[in-house]
Amino acid sequence: MTQLNKDFLQGFLFDNSDVRGKIVRLNNSIRTIMDQHDYLPAIRSILGELLAASVLLSSTLKYEGQLTLQFQGESAIKMLVAKCNHKFEIRGLAQWDKDVDAEQLRQAFFSGKLMITVEEARDNQRHQSIVAIENKSIAEAIETYFKQSEQIPTKIILGNDKNYFAGFLAQKMPSHSTEQINFWQHVDILTSTLKSEELIKWDNQTLLKKLFHEEDIRLFHIEPVMFNCTCSHEKTQNTLRLLGQKEALAAFLTHKVLTVTCEYCNKSYEFTKQAVEQLFH
């Protein structure tokens, strides 16, 4: 089905229940992000899964803002970030120690932690949580986050095939009726049988029919997901101000123009010496 090669998020709901779900599929957006840098396959698969997870997480927020998944841990991975905002615009970045091999990178990642930051646009409020990856999967780390920070039972499956990533989330909304708890356990068990390859291969309708063939499910409209970098000339000016006058002007000892490149999208911003001096007046 053609649906599989688009970038989108789609929600669904089990009729007469408080269990909901989301499915995300990423193609072009991931390709754009991966093309910015020469990423190793080990880094690509981790970054791609984090990006798919960031969309699923973002889709559960009730307000406008930005969600960031950031790796914390061993220095073999210097930086690993996936971001998604309420418009489902994603961007991501990874930097690592070029002297270590793929296995060492994987080990560094799976023994580290994930910091989950939610920034509310309305009042600039920030909520931060940290979950240990503990040699489990990214999907399990996100499930732990929902259990610990939100007390929401959640099941997540992630999968990928080269530059195509997909994610599946099923979640039980708060309610204490025995009937709903039993229904959630039923959904939880069935979701656990979903293999990554099946998530990649089946379109959403087929997937839900095969997985929950006895249930009535409402599938909502698809919402596009795309790569978009929010960098700007103004934000780059702020970065230079934070860097400090001395540091910023040092570039002109060897260069006529100061070029600042955004790592997320490779866009370059140029400043003359006069422009930099003006920033500090």
Ligand SMILES: [Zn+2]
């Ligand atoms: Zn940018």
